[in-house]
Amino acid sequence: MRKITWSIVAVVVALFISAGLAQASTKDEVQKRGYLQCGVSTGLPGFSNPDEKGTWTGLDVDVCKAIAAATLGDATKIKYVPLNAKERFTALQSGEIDALVRGTTWTLTRDSSLGLNFTGVNYYDGQGFLVSKKLGVKSALELDGAAVCIQGGTTTELNLADYFKEKKMEYKPVVFDTHDATAKAFDNGRCDVLTSDQSQLYGLRTHLSKPADAIVLPEVISKEPLGPVVRQGDDAWFNIVKWALNAMIEAEEMGVTQANVDEMKKSKNPGVRRLLGVDGIGGKGLGLNDDWAYQIIKQVGNYGEIFERNVGKGSPLQIERGLNALWSKGGIMYAPPLR
Amino acid sequence: MSNSKKQFWWNNAQHRSLFFQVLLVALLVGFFWFIGSNTLTNLERRGISTGFGFLSQVSGFGIIQHLIPFDETYTFGRTFLVGLLNTLLVSAVGIVFATIIGVVVGVARLSNNWLIAKLAMVYIEIFRNIPLLLQMFFWYFAVLRTLPAPKQSWSAGDVIFLNIRGLYLPEPIFGPGFNFVFWALGLAIVTTLFISRWAKLRQEQTGKQFKTMTVGAGLIFGLPTIVFFLADASLSWNVPALKGFNFRGGITIIPEFTALLTALSIYTGAFIAEVVRSGIMAVNSGQTEAASALGLHKNRILKLVVIPQAMRVIIPQLTSQYLNLVKNSSLATAIGYPDLVAVFAGTTLNQTGQAIEVIAMTMGVYLFLSLSISAFMNWYNKKMMLVER
Ligand SMILES: N[C@@H](CCC(=O)N[C@@H](CS)C(=O)NCC(=O)O)C(=O)O
Numbered sequence: 001m002r003k004i005t006w007s008i009v010a011v012v013v014a015l016f017i018s019a020g021l022a023q024a025s026t027k028d029e030v031q032k033r034g035y036l037q038c039g040v041s042t043g044l045p046g047f048s049n050p051d052e053k054g055t056w057t058g059l060d061v062d063v064c065k066a067i068a069a070a071t072l073g074d075a076t077k078i079k080y081v082p083l084n085a086k087e088r089f090t091a092l093q094s095g096e097i098d099a100l101v102r103g104t105t106w107t108l109t110r111d112s113s114l115g116l117n118f119t120g121v122n123y124y125d126g127q128g129f130l131v132s133k134k135l136g137v138k139s140a141l142e143l144d145g146a147a148v149c150i151q152g153g154t155t156t157e158l159n160l161a162d163y164f165k166e167k168k169m170e171y172k173p174v175v176f177d178t179h180d181a182t183a184k185a186f187d188n189g190r191c192d193v194l195t196s197d198q199s200q201l202y203g204l205r206t207h208l209s210k211p212a213d214a215i216v217l218p219e220v221i222s223k224e225p226l227g228p229v230v231r232q233g234d235d236a237w238f239n240i241v242k243w244a245l246n247a248m249i250e251a252e253e254m255g256v257t258q259a260n261v262d263e264m265k266k267s268k269n270p271g272v273r274r275l276l277g278v279d280g281i282g283g284k285g286l287g288l289n290d291d292w293a294y295q296i297i298k299q300v301g302n303y304g305e306i307f308e309r310n311v312g313k314g315s316p317l318q319i320e321r322g323l324n325a326l327w328s329k330g331g332i333m334y335a336p337p338l339r
Numbered sequence: 340m341s342n343s344k345k346q347f348w349w350n351n352a353q354h355r356s357l358f359f360q361v362l363l364v365a366l367l368v369g370f371f372w373f374i375g376s377n378t379l380t381n382l383e384r385r386g387i388s389t390g391f392g393f394l395s396q397v398s399g400f401g402i403i404q405h406l407i408p409f410d411e412t413y414t415f416g417r418t419f420l421v422g423l424l425n426t427l428l429v430s431a432v433g434i435v436f437a438t439i440i441g442v443v444v445g446v447a448r449l450s451n452n453w454l455i456a457k458l459a460m461v462y463i464e465i466f467r468n469i470p471l472l473l474q475m476f477f478w479y480f481a482v483l484r485t486l487p488a489p490k491q492s493w494s495a496g497d498v499i500f501l502n503i504r505g506l507y508l509p510e511p512i513f514g515p516g517f518n519f520v521f522w523a524l525g526l527a528i529v530t531t532l533f534i535s536r537w538a539k540l541r542q543e544q545t546g547k548q549f550k551t552m553t554v555g556a557g558l559i560f561g562l563p564t565i566v567f568f569l570a571d572a573s574l575s576w577n578v579p580a581l582k583g584f585n586f587r588g589g590i591t592i593i594p595e596f597t598a599l600l601t602a603l604s605i606y607t608g609a610f611i612a613e614v615v616r617s618g619i620m621a622v623n624s625g626q627t628e629a630a631s632a633l634g635l636h637k638n639r640i641l642k643l644v645v646i647p648q649a650m651r652v653i654i655p656q657l658t659s660q661y662l663n664l665v666k667n668s669s670l671a672t673a674i675g676y677p678d679l680v681a682v683f684a685g686t687t688l689n690q691t692g693q694a695i696e697v698i699a700m701t702m703g704v705y706l707f708l709s710l711s712i713s714a715f716m717n718w719y720n721k722k723m724m725l726v727e728r
Contacts, residue, residue: 093385157401161400162411165411176674181674188484
């Protein structure tokens, strides 16, 4: 609460001071500062999670890295700011972070009335339910009267109300503001159900005292397109964050990987040459070096690689590509042409 | 010529001070107006919604404890009321419990019995020195864990149940005719108040005592009972029953409330105990000795000599403890109790994004609550002050 209050004070002060002044460009600020301030979760395996040494890894973290690689040429120059659901938007509005990549669902309200813009989608998710096996429940339709643990200030809270209302079922929402408290309360037996974006439930389950005692129900009750967010009104920065992600998706489609990117520079394929900044517009439009996308792929990898490494086959989560496969492979990941 | 010297208005001290006061107010108003309008313009330029229109939008989320009807179809404005009432509930009950604990422990701390005095001291030192948030986590996560699951609930006579999801009590359903009983109860209370005033006056004038307590208790219990039978009122109970995973029906006291209440009462109680102790110790021992020399009984000394004087020291400090308790109740959100900060400054703020409006309203509430408590305690303090004769 205190943190939020201060952020809000900062927003007010910033708004007050910025009277009449033109907004400083985030890109210039990041380059002058020498590092990117990236808002992430407080710890979600596979998406943004610090290890014992404080090194952050995950799918969201890799998007932060891509932004840093493109803007600064160095994917390690990042200060990660862990944020819970309630803190995240004020942190971005107040300028405490340059970009928010924290499993944040793209919705109309958020895009249109918070002074923020979503730049794309780095993971297509949906809301699911984690229940204790002891309940003997096979479907979410059997959850009438259940006590449900949730994190406040999320779309999760709203979808839950919609779903139970539509199905004419009752529920008791137990709302926490941190991820830890939510998981712990569920673990203690305070709730029958924990609900969240389904991708997180698998990671969360590994943190329970007896992971094998909990199962994820088959129902997915919402659309949760999770994507990076920036402040509204800084179009140059918006473009950089948007295309950093697009470049990773395009690289996967073109078969450019972290391992072969140097070789690919010599490729004859015009698409690959444009992507890697050998030919074409390069970084002119974005105000970056021509090799901005090369740096992303070299230092971070293409979308398929970061997916498999963090949440897919190369990770304990073993999540299928599903919707997150390329459009050409049965999913809906699709980048506009880099040309 | 000396008379005709013109008197300028600024030569008059009163006028001058009036002028400066008006000027100051004008400047302040202007300053806040400037900040306000500036902020609004900038919010709009940045594409952040402003205004209080959101209060009439549908909220779309549920709240586990609501003292007034609420579900996801009610408005954001309603979430404000629900949160506010939850804050008031835990604060009011907390103040009562903290005061009881504080008085008992504070008096125990001064006991001549070594063990009791030391126990009180240990209590105070432990609970005063551990951060409140940790205590809340302890009660909520560590103690709660030990309660059974709904299917294994502990029950008292199959009407009261306790499990990890809460304490379930039967809810009285007042049938027709029951409003007479409430009227009778009200009447009995008012009459008792009058009797006690009359008894006090009479004692002052004639020295005769009257058993107000006995008569009052008889009235308050007796009258409604008689009316209950006369009016043929019916009372039934909605007894909670296990249905599906959880108990339904009856009244539920959620564990988040219990944990928060326990933590707040015990923590603030420790501070109040010290306040009570300092108050009692501030009363000169000569007073006690003089009173016992007059042959007054120990209890009477406490009631007539020590407490009235101690109160003068206690009340101002008690006020700030009460204020602390109310403000500390905003930690509720850490353990999922739906107070004003959790519901309104938390979820509502987040779902609407209207941080400035929401935080301003929330701060307004806490300011109002604090000022009200202060005002009440000041009034009470005045009443308790030594009346100089
Ligand atoms: N997609 C949801 C976010 C859901 C969310 O925040 N879920 C919790 C899961 S319990 C979470 O990610 N917590 C991580 C944290 O607070 O660090 C939204 O945008 O509202």
